[in-house]
Amino acid sequence: MDIWVSNYLFSGISAHQKAIFAHLLWLIWKARNTLLFQGRKSYPTKLISEALLSQQLYEKWNPRKESLTSKQDTWVPPDPGSLKLNVDCSWQGRNLECSVAGICRGANGICIDGFAQKIYAQSACIGETLAILQGLLWLKQFRSALTGTQDARTELPVTLSSDCLQAMDSIMGRQEPSWASLPLVLDCRQMLAQMENIHLQFEPRQTNRAADWIAKSFQTGSLPSNWIATPPHDLYLILCLDFSTTCNPPS
Template sequence: MTTSTGEREETIPASQSWCPPPEGFLKVNVDASWIKDNPFCSIGCIVRDPQAVVMLSSCRKVLAPTPLIVETLAIREGALVSHNLGWNQITLESDCKVAIEACTKGKKVGEIKPLVQDIDNLQQQLQHCELRWTPRSSNKVSHLIALLGMQNLLPPGWLWNPPRALKEALIEDARCIPPRAN
């Protein structure tokens, strides 16, 4: 199967879910929502610690002509937020394999080259910033943030009172956290 960004989807076990970052790190998950013939797109970002505590969550609309550009903008947004807040040890995940490979393996993709250069510059300013591809099943929360934002379904204060689907996805992700030893 081919996605809207032209990448081939791999068969991923349905049970694969979000995994927390190692101690001392934060995990930044990003995604984008794009609708053909609509100049506005939406970027979703969520930052969580090893106990799945939400440190930051954001959604914003941007202008982008292609899905690949908006997915790469989402990656840059995650790196930029981390840099601006002084979070120097992050794992940044996106479910857009083409954009991640352009950033990590130097695969040349002309339309996103300037964005990839920005992301590389931000990475160099962080102590540790690992970019990783993750399947959609592990990226549900940022996907929902982008999708709901695109549909104007995120009310003011949505992080404190999230829509039901978003709340359920956050709870599901937190289930993977082992209980703390006393």
């Protein structure tokens, strides 16, 4: 085994791949000790995900020629004095049950609030449209909860972002919605007409990693109830990749 690992690390693969492989070996060693001394199991897919996220985080803050992180695939924070709500849907296709989630952040990149819930959808696009609708409903409740508290956030502009271009274009009238999604699209338009300072925005999938991770984790039942106040390690790494101030410990 040691000879195989040594040969692999010194083979012709890229430095990026070697770093991920070495990181994965370290995580496997840690998982083995956790099982041995604490009796807690680790899952291979989570170890791989953590190794990839950790390497991306290292490359972002220690840039090299091989770095895969660029401005084009990084979450863009909202303007000062405004908020951004990223929403996403996890739809597997095996049955109609899926999950939608949203994460709300300010200009400093720190998570302010969010949501995750189960829904039913006939297709991925309908699921994504439902995620936008649930995001609007959540924003309405979020603002209502702040009403009367003299909290300035009740009037803050909010950008609601989704990585589903078809759903966004349908809601904004750039294309005709399908007959199945039409009632949801009309509901979204009605809510947008009733709410001020809400702007819809399409963003590439790679900039929507946090909402995607939350939706998938909620669907598998692995999302802790305190994920907003205490983000799990994988989500914390994503937040750090998205914006540096989320990683700065309080002084």
